[in-house]
Each structure stands twice: as C-alpha cells, then as structure tokens.
Amino acid sequence: MPARIRVAAFSRTPLIYSSSTAFQHELRSSSRYTRHFSQSLRSSTVLRDQFYAWLSGPGQNFEKPLPGSTNYLSAYTSDGVLRRQKEETKVDEKEKSQESSAAKVANDGASIDGQNADDPATAMDNPDNTTDTPEEPEELKEEELENDQLKKESLRDLRPFPMNQQFVSxxxxxxxxxxxxxxxxxxxxxxxxxxxxxxxxxxxxxxxxxxxxxxxxxxxxxxxxxxxxxxxxxxxxxxxxxxxxxxxxxxTDIPILPSTTRQVFHPVPESRHFTRADAAKAFSDNLKPADERMPHQELILTRKLQLQGERQHAIRIKVAQFAAQQEKERIGKREALKRREEKRTTVVAGRRWDFQIKEIKAEDVGYKGKNPKGTGWRYGMPHEDRKRALIKIPERVEA
Structure with a gap:
C-alpha cells in the first residue's frame, strides 16, 4: 500500500487574513518570481526596440531591395546608405568642385580682359554689354542621366557575411x-x-x-x-x-590528379628539350600531358592555327572537321566499351530481378594490391615521399 501522509505534519489552524491589505501584500510577494506570459524582461524589450528601430531605419533597404542588385549587409553602411552610391556622390562632388574652381579661374581671366570695357570701340561692338550663353546640348543631359545609374557591384558588395571576408558569392x-x-x-x-x-x-x-x-x-x-x-x-x-x-x-582549367601531387626528382640534361609530355611521363607512365587532358581540344587547335597565320574561314573549317572526328571517336569508344561489358557479363533472368554475373580474378589487383582494375584493390595508400631511410634522389640519369 502507498505510504500515507501524516496529518500531524501540517498545522490545523486555518489561514486567516485580518484585512484585504495583507492579502494584497501576499500576492505582491508571490508575484516577484512569476510574470505574465505576455510580459517580458527589460533587457529583451530593449533589444526588441533596437530591432524595430533598425527595421524602420536601415532595414527598409532590405524590405524594398534595389532591382538587379544583391543587397547584402556589407554593401550598406550602418546608417543604411549604399556604399557605392556614397562613393559616387563623393566623386561627383569632387568633380563639381574642380569644375567650379576652373570656372572661377576663367571668370577671373575674363574680368581682367574686361577692364577695357570702357573703350568706346568695345562699347560699339557690344552695346548691351551682354554675352550670349549657348544652351546645353541634349548629349550632356543624357550623360548626366547615365551617371545617375549605379555602377556594378564590386568585390566588397558581394560578401553576404560581413564577419567572413573570405566568402564571396x-x-x-x-x-x-x-x-x-x-x-x-x-x-x-x-x-x-x-x-x-x-x-x-x-x-x-x-x-x-x-x-x-x-x-x-x-x-x-x-x-x-x-x-x-x-x-x-x-x-x-x-x-x-x-x-x-x-x-x-x-x-581551360585542368583537374589536379593524385599522381601530380607528390614530389618528383627528375634530373634532365641541359641539352635536352623538356616538353609537357616528358613532364607527364615523369609523374606517371599513364599520365597524359596537359594539352591532351584539356576537355576543349578545339580551342587549342584554334590557337595553334592562329599562331601559324591561318585565315579565319580556314580555321573554322578545320576546327569543325576536328570536332566531328572527335565526336566519331567518342561514339566508337562508348560502343566498344558497351560491347566489352556485355561480353563479360552473364545475365540470369529472374521473376523480379535480373542477376548480372561477371568473372573476376584475384590476381588483377597486382603484386602490391593497388591496381584499380582488380576487385578489392587497396586504396588510400600514402606515398613514400616522407618516409625515412629511402633514397629520394635518382641514382642515374637517362640520356
């Protein structure tokens, strides 16, 4: 049976309040540690006020962003002014000040020349003593409209995270x-x-x-x-x-292969012409040179023909022929690979699935177990460049 609570542990005298004042005091003392659900602390209220002040101030730039612009935080100042627009206004003010100073110098020179305006001959040429000011052409107005447009975002405006300067969109x-x-x-x-x-x-x-x-x-x-x-x-x-x-x-970027990331000491005689093919062979016997590993071979051919002085029409014809030949070779390789896989695979039809069976050999992994042609070959083996007690310099030079 569950343990019973002793009645003697509690006072049997009822709680009697002498007046309503004591009851209100008790409520006030109990409400010190509790608050209403809709109420919040003063610190959170201050933060909320700051947030709403930001929304009504600089935050309006993000409520109605500029069309055709990224509108990241790093593109605006703390006051909500677009940085590149501020820079353009500074440049415009500088140009206007330079123009005003130049106009002032020109006016000073004109006043010096105009000291002889009391000459009767000059007065006869210009009796009203006025100068004709030509109207501003429409081309200048169009240029002013173009200058009002914002320039393209710079590298600073493409950083969405102000604290991470290395990340650029x-x-x-x-x-x-x-x-x-x-x-x-x-x-x-x-x-x-x-x-x-x-x-x-x-x-x-x-x-x-x-x-x-x-x-x-x-x-x-x-x-x-x-x-x-x-x-x-x-x-x-x-x-x-x-x-x-x-x-x-x-x-034109070439992917970096694992075979090219290790150190190679390959001495070469001074009289030998060392090419990209020789450099690829120094890393691996199966590695192709950079010219052949580039996916756009037609661009290399175009540049070579341009250096040889070929005409543009002849270059287009040769590049089209080269692209057609490459496409034909690519289709032939794909079909040959498909036929070879079909020849190696035995298909056993089932009720729900078809089982594909291939013949494998354990010797395909090679002596060191690193041959990728075999099944279960070992991968992730580190190079021996950093191991001790190994000769890392070639012992002989092949001419």
Missing part, C-alpha cells in the same frame, strides 16, 4: 541563359562540348543545366507545380550571368 546562370543552353543542346542538336566553348561554361555545368531543364519540362507536362516564387527570390539575392556572351567561368 559567385555568379549563377540566369533563367534565360539556361533556356538558351537547353535550346542549343536539345532542339538544335549542338554538342555539349561546343555549347560549353561557345558560352564559356564548363561541360559539367552545361550537362547539369540540360538535365535539370528536361526534368522541369517533364514536370510541366505532368502538371506538377514549380516553386517559381522561391526561384525568383533566390536568384534576386545572387549575382547572375544574364547573357551567353558574358564569360561565366574559366573552361
């Missing part, structure tokens, strides 16, 4: 550029490599744009809703590449 493709890429690749039949070279966009990005656009088209066909408002809101906060003519990114 990179440009993204606008919706019109993505649609143009999709039309070129899908509708016009342009190859991904050529579309990448024409738009200065990497091959991987072009392929991703085409795949995502195809998914979007399929969703619209199936009647699925799209988050258009979310997409517009995100794009409005990021710098955009609005035209294919703009250079979006570098497409």
């Amino acid at each position: 990179e440009s993204v493709l606008s919706e019109s550029v993505r649609e143009d890429i999709y039309n070129q690749v899908v509708n016009k039949g342009t190859h991904v490599v050529k579309a990448s070279a024409d738009a200065n966009i990497s091959i991987e990005r072009v392929a991703a744009v085409v795949r995502l656009k195809q998914i979007e088209k399929n969703w619209l066909k199936d009647g699925k809703p799209l988050a258009r408002a979310y997409s517009r809101a995100v794009l409005s906060m990021l710098p955009q590449t609005t035209s294919i003519a703009q250079a979006h990114e570098s497409i």
